[in-house]
Amino acid sequence: MKKLIKIYFIMLIFLAFGAKAQMSKGEKGTFALTNATVVTVSNGTIENATVIISNGMIMEVGANVTVPEGATTIDCAGHYIYPGMIDSGTNVGLVEVGSLAETRDNSEIGSVKPHIQALTAINPNSTVIPVTRVGGITTVLTNPEGGLIPGTSALINLHGYTPEQMYAGFKGMRINFPNSGRRGRRDRRSDDEIKKALEKALKELNDVWGKATEYSGMMDAHNSNSTNPKPDYYPEMEAMIPVIKGEIPVLIEVNAAKDIQAALTWIKDNEVNAILTGVAEGWRVADEIAEAGVSVITGPMFSTPTRSSDRYDRRYANPGIMAKAGVKVAIRTAETENARNLPFNAGFAVAYGMEKDEAIKAVTLNPAEIFGLGDQLGSIEKGKMANLVVTDGDLFETKTTIVHLFISGWQIPIDSRHIRLYEEFLERSPGLSK
Amino acid sequence: MKKIKNSIIVLLCLVTTIVVGQPKGDVVIKGGTVLTVTNGTLENTDVYIKDGKIQRIAENIKAPSGVKVIDASGLYVMPGIIDAHSHLGISTVNEATSPITADVWTGDVINPYSVGMYWALAGGVTSIHAMHGSANVIGGQNETMKLRWGQTDPEAFRMQGAPRTIKFALGENPTRVHGRGNGVNPSTRMGVEFVIRDGFNKAIEYKKAWAEYEASKKKNPRAVPPKYNLRLQTLVDILDGKILIHCHSYRADEILMLTRVAKDFGIKNLTFQHANEAFKVAPELAEFGAGASVFADWWAYKFEVYYSTAYNATILTRNGVRTSINSDSGELIRHLYHEAAKTQRYGDLSDDEALALITINPALQLGVGDRIGSIEKGKDGDIAIFKNHPLSVYTVPQYTLVDGVVYFDINNDPDDMRVNINPEESIEPVILDENHERCMQDTEWIFNNK
Incomplete structure (x- = not known):
């Protein structure tokens, strides 16, 4: 029996390592990207410019930059360099095949689960990761789902072999704010049932927040003076302490206009360090969001209007309307396998009224700043992490191709399962006859 | 008497040709960049639609007096977009009660009030193939519709004269609904093939029984006809080439399976829907002509589409398979x-190749390629105009026209x-998280009641 297990193990090892390597490797080094049009996002566009990458960082940017000795020079004539795009809300790494529960690690049991960490279950070898990054998305926020407090989201760079190697420096606590909307056209609850569920959820949220505030206070009291009682072990409440203290921001998922208003009041009343997410009807209350000074992560844009009476283009126009009102807007896809559509979400926002520069910011610098990483990510500046995309055209244009890709200074091959299948099957061999 | 008879004939012709709620318009679309799809791009060209049909494509067409003019200068004029796979405009999708439900038809449940049809018009879509769902191996028949939004008579939405089509479905959906949901064949892809072959074999027997009856009737006035069966008759119509098959499918093996079944039963016209592994x-597929x-x-989003590639449409096109995007x-x-x-x-499809995926190719797949899908003289005046x-x-999208009538005007x-x-x-509901895939709509009860 023992022998059998041993053989089984050897077989498993063979399966794991004997299989053809999935993707070619990234490469670290000093790179000089020359003759490019550099869209810095923070300091305008520089023609005929060079970007130097070393030690994972952007060392130099500009038209008059000396290429250091030993650098690998990549001629980017006719090409554009943009900061890597950031998708501010996905399930990348947590979900592999949507319909298979065994491959879905995004929704833990329970309603209040602030102790649940997305980062721990991110699969660095998910097929989705290369598929996403070759679309120019270098960084994604990966969200846990379900319940009132789904858990802690993590910002990750789409390169690395452990969650730690991928972690990009931001965590946020998700809260699904009590929702007066319907989950879909087949949500057949009566208006009364929805109202009751809303009230119940709001009570639950306030109870949790109150309890967590109390727990945090007790813990502080105990820590400053050990004669004060230490609260009992309570992982949920422990996870809430940095949230209550404002050290970890709250990502408040809220979509219907009146729920957004309620959330803004709740944020103010409880002095919460908050970011709004979803915000499908933000355009209805854009001025109020702007006045509250709360940042917004909105999307997906590829959605039908929330109300049948709405103008058909409201979801496309939403980010632009909020940005014009003065809201700091980031765009998310809320996707897993198709987070690669992030540039198209932004492109549609532009087609339906958002300023192009604003839309670029909405997938680069704005999310970086919203995540408190404005000094590290989101633009092409000396000293920032070298997350860069080299394209043969406009960042959002559909037919634009990603030519080179750098994530934290590593040159990443333009390679994914989708590309490999293309290469294998465009001219299949054998064809019709073997 | 003869006069009366003649006028009755004339009257009958009028009744059959003028369908209520299907207005035809006259319009000149002036000065646009015309993307004909089948005959290249024509700069600064006018398109004259008369009585719902494209009458002329030329420079400097003078609009007859009283005819509406759309200024398309600086705009792009293309054929109305055709969606070969939609579930819009129908009130139910799946008759999920048997592995074969060829006797039902989505054309019976057209819902003129589904505002989604207007939203589609605002995306340049003029025609949709309103399909039965994918719960059954051989599902119901589908309806090819034109988006004549604002009409309240379901009849107004039919595309008169479009060939009959029927939905087939392979793989996970029918095996889940019938095998795992109801404990009947099929629960595997093996069972799926059997269900189709079994259906066609029974249809052949049914056809034979009717043929024998028709023959014997001549000699024996007391001959008893076989019991009429709409389900089997529909399968006979498929075998006789009167109905086009549109088959929900994903994996390469099941796609090949259906081409083999089709060859065995002499079926020529196959379109695979979704077909993520068709590449x-x-x-x-090219050899078969599917x-x-x-x-x-x-x-x-499910296991049978895990080994897909976004290059599917390109690979298919380059291999000579008529491809559309739905x-x-x-x-x-x-x-x-x-x-x-x-x-x-x-991939690297040309503009015309890419546009063909949503115009002439789906038109041909629906058997209406001679009427819609390109800007050509004599075709229907179904047009989308873009900035x-x-x-x-x-x-x-700026304007969308069906039969020369404007149904969407952005301004x-x-x-x-x-x-x-x-x-x-009382209060209009706010709908979040609209479910994308509707192929399995109306099957929840099978699983919820367990």
Whole structure:
């Protein structure tokens, strides 16, 4: 029996390592990207410019930059360099095949689960990761789902072999704010049932927040003076302490206009360090969001209007309307396998009224700043992490191709399962006859 | 007497040709960049639509007095977009009560009030193939419709004269519904093949029984006819080439399976819907002459689409398979022009090749390629007009016309385009998280009751 297990193990090892390597490797080094049009996002566009990458960082940017000795020079004539795009809300790494529960690690049991960490279950070898990054998305926020407090989201760079190697420096606590909307056209609850569920959820949220505030206070009291009682072990409440203290921001998922208003009041009343997410009807209350000074992560844009009476283009126009009102807007896809559509979400926002520069910011610098990483990510500046995309055209244009890709200074091959299948099957061999 | 008879004939002709709620318009679209799809791009060209048909395509057409003129200078004029896979405009999708339900028809449940049809018009769509769902191996028959939004008579939405089509479905959906849901065949892809062959074999027997009856009737006035069976008769119609098959499928093996079954039963016209793995058997599909109607980039939402590639449409096109891009979604249908453009990121299709995926190719797959799908003289005046090239991410549809009648005008339509408003709805619901894939709609009860 023992022998059998041993053989089984050897077989498993063979399966794991004997299989053809999935993707070619990234490469670290000093790179000089020359003759490019550099869209810095923070300091305008520089023609005929060079970007130097070393030690994972952007060392130099500009038209008059000396290429250091030993650098690998990549001629980017006719090409554009943009900061890597950031998708501010996905399930990348947590979900592999949507319909298979065994491959879905995004929704833990329970309603209040602030102790649940997305980062721990991110699969660095998910097929989705290369598929996403070759679309120019270098960084994604990966969200846990379900319940009132789904858990802690993590910002990750789409390169690395452990969650730690991928972690990009931001965590946020998700809260699904009590929702007066319907989950879909087949949500057949009566208006009364929805109202009751809303009230119940709001009570639950306030109870949790109150309890967590109390727990945090007790813990502080105990820590400053050990004669004060230490609260009992309570992982949920422990996870809430940095949230209550404002050290970890709250990502408040809220979509219907009146729920957004309620959330803004709740944020103010409880002095919460908050970011709004979803915000499908933000355009209805854009001025109020702007006045509250709360940042917004909105999307997906590829959605039908929330109300049948709405103008058909409201979801496309939403980010632009909020940005014009003065809201700091980031765009998310809320996707897993198709987070690669992030540039198209932004492109549609532009087609339906958002300023192009604003839309670029909405997938680069704005999310970086919203995540408190404005000094590290989101633009092409000396000293920032070298997350860069080299394209043969406009960042959002559909037919634009990603030519080179750098994530934290590593040159990443333009390679994914989708590309490999293309290469294998465009001219299949054998064809019709073997 | 003869006079009366003649006038009755004339009257009958009028009744059959003028269908209520299917107005035909006269319009001149002036000065646009005309993307004909089949005959290249014509700069600064006018399109004259008369009585709903494209009458002339030329420079400097003088609009006859009283005829509406659309100034398309600086705009792009293309054929109306055709979605070969939609579930819009019908009130139910799946008759999930048997592995074969060839006797039902989505044309019986047209819902003129589904505002999603207007949203599709606002994305340049003029025709949809309103399909039965994918719960059954041989599902119901489908309806090819034109989006004559605002009409309240279901009849107004039919595309008169379009060939009959029927939905087939392979793989996970029918095995889940019938095998695992109801404990009957099929629960595997083996069972799926059997269900189809069994259905056709029974149809052949049924046809034979009727043929024998018709023959014996001549000699024996007391001959008893076989019991009429609409389900089997529909299968006979498929075998007789009167109904086109549109088959929901994903994996390469099941796609090949149906081509073999089709060959065995002499079926010539096959279009595979979704067909995420069609690229793996593209040479075989080309040889058979089967079409594929695919998503631009949907994958990984279930296991049978895990080994997909967004290059599917390109590989198929390059291998000579007639390919279209469809939506299967009330959301995606609003930007099929963008989905088509993705073949220029995932592959290198030319503008005409990419546009063909949402115009002439789906038209041909639905058997209406001689009437819609390109801007050609004599074709229906179904037109979409865009600001910026329709394959650009920055494009915005401006006007959509069906039979020369404007149904979408970005500058003049009110925000609220609903045709009926539910008086029982005190507060209009806010709908979040609209489910994308509707192929399995109306099957939940099978699983919820267990």
